[in-house]
Amino acid sequence: MSQSRTIITYLVDGNPQWVKTVEFSNRLIKGISMTRKDFSVALKSRPELWFSGIYFLLWEDELGNKIAYLWQATILGKRLNDHYKNTDKDFWNTAIAFTYKDGTLNESDINFLEKELILAATQANRYKIQNGNSWNNWLIQEYRKPDMEEFIEDLKILIANLGFNILHPLVSSYEIAEESNLYYIHWRWSNAKGMYTEEWFIVLKGSVWSGELVTSEIKRQGYAYKDRPILLSEWIIKEEWDKIIFLENHLFASPSRASCIVLGRASNGRTERKDNNGKTLDENERQ
Numbered sequence: 001m002s003q004s005r006t007i008i009t010y011l012v013d014g015n016p017q018w019v020k021t022v023e024f025s026n027r028l029i030k031g032i033s034m035t036r037k038d039f040s041v042a043l044k045s046r047p048e049l050w051f052s053g054i055y056f057l058l059w060e061d062e063l064g065n066k067i068a069y070l071w072q073a074t075i076l077g078k079r080l081n082d083h084y085k086n087t088d089k090d091f092w093n094t095a096i097a098f099t100y101k102d103g104t105l106n107e108s109d110i111n112f113l114e115k116e117l118i119l120a121a122t123q124a125n126r127y128k129i130q131n132g133n134s135w136n137n138w139l140i141q142e143y144r145k146p147d148m149e150e151f152i153e154d155l156k157i158l159i160a161n162l163g164f165n166i167l168h169p170l171v172s173s174y175e176i177a178e179e180s181n182l183y184y185i186h187w188r189w190s191n192a193k194g195m196y197t198e199e200w201f202i203v204l205k206g207s208v209w210s211g212e213l214v215t216s217e218i219k220r221q222g223y224a225y226k227d228r229p230i231l232l233s234e235w236i237i238k239e240e241w242d243k244i245i246f247l248e249n250h251l252f253a254s255p256s257r258a259s260c261i262v263l264g265r266a267s268n269g270r271t272e273r274k275d276n277n278g279k280t281l282d283e284n285e286r287q
Contacts, residue, residue, distance in 0.1 A: 007161050012045070019046065022158045028100040029151055031158045036093050039084050049077035052106065053099030054113050054155070057083060057092035058127075058164060063230060067091075068127040068166055070118050072110035096162060098155050112140040112148050117167070120152070124169045125248060170202050170249045171195055183273040183281055185259055192246075192262040194255075194273065196281055201255040201269065207246040207262065211239055214265040223260040231261070255281055 005024065012019040019042045023030040032049065034042040043049060053076045057069040069092065073079035076097045083092065099105060105113075121129050140148060156167045182204075185192045192207035217224050228244070231237045237244050252258035255269030263272075270282035 005157060007158065009161070012042075020162075021046075021048075022161055023101070024154060024158075027154055028102060028104075029098060029154045029158065030101045031096060031098045031155070031162065033094065033096045033162050036084070036090075036095070039080065039095060043077050043081060043084075046077075048099050048101070049080065049097060050075055051099040051103040052076070052110050053097055054110060054117060055080060055095060055097040056159070056164070056166065057130075058094040058096070058166075059092045061091075061128075063234075065234070066127045066166075067130055068121060069130040070114070070121060071131065072114040074107060074110070094164075096159060096164070098151075098158070100151075108140045109144060109148055109151075112145070113151065116148075116152055117155070120156075120167045124165075124167055126168070126170065126251075127166050165199070170199075170251055171197070171204070183255075183275055185262060185269075185273045192259075194258060196255060196285075199251060201252050201258045203246055203250050203252065203258050203262065205246050205248050208243055209262045210264060211242050211244045212264055217260075217265045220266075222266060223257050224264045227257075227261055 008023050008025060010021045012021065017035070018038055019032065019034045021030060021032050030048055032042065032046055052072075052074045054070070054072050055076055059067050061067055071079070076099060080095055080097065083095075118129060118131070121127060159166060160168060181195050183194050183196060185194075192203060192209055194201055194203045194207070196202075213224055213228075228237070231250070232239065236248055236250050237246055252261070255273060256267060257269070259267035259269035259272055270285070271280050273281050275281075275284065
């Protein structure tokens with residue numbers, strides 16, 4: 001069981017959509033979240049932005065893909081202001097910066113953090129990481145490394161609390177190994193496996209189903225008709241002869257949307273998906 005934690009969230013202007021800070025009462029790490037619209041005001045009012053630290057720029061592209069740019073800066077406010085003024089890069093809509101409250105992060109610290117966090121975000125595979133892998137080879141002092149590893153674990157919790165699960169994998173190998181967590185759907189020769197989580201429904205890598213769409217799905221232009229081309233273009237699924245295969249774990253907004261994609265027809269994922277004991281997702285949830 002995870003350890004209980006207390007997070008202090010401070011709404012700077014009393015507005016949850018405006019600038020806010022997040023921190024633990026017993027840790028040095030502190031996060032500042034701001035929209036692009038409010039950045040200039042935050043820059044003038046938040047002293048933490050003049051410390052060294054790590055920052056995330058977050059946005060969605062025209063297809064709804066979540067995109068992130070992650071970097072470090074010896075003066076957070078100065079670097080963020082450069083992004084803000086650059087009209088060629090006006091795509092981001094949210095910035096989140098993390099630092100130590102006492103300003104003691106040094107250049108070796110933030111270079112280590114940058115490299116490790118880009119790696120974690122890439123492996124989590126929730127966002128498309130705009131700046132790719134970091135080739136930063138800066139060495140960190142041995143006594144400092146445990147502190148920075150703790151910083152990363154704390155940051156994962158704080159940024160998720162702000163509503164951005166950029167550093168958390170969709171599903172762990174342990175959860176997949178637990179048969180009680182899994183749901184299956186079989187129709188014709190389709191064989192898809194998924195998990196119902198607090199974030200809705202995840203179809204697991206390797207799930208296979210027929211590439212055929214039923215006539216009624218084409219006529220009504222449902223989820224399968226609209227979403228399959230997008231998933232193909234993003235290499236989340238691939239076509240192989242007369243079947244389609246999931247190339248990675250993928251989160252859907254609902255169990256029904258996931259089963260429609262798999263079956264190529266209208267489907268109620270709560271009643272068509274069953275666990276190892278033959279119980280539907282709906283039956284288990286009601287129980």
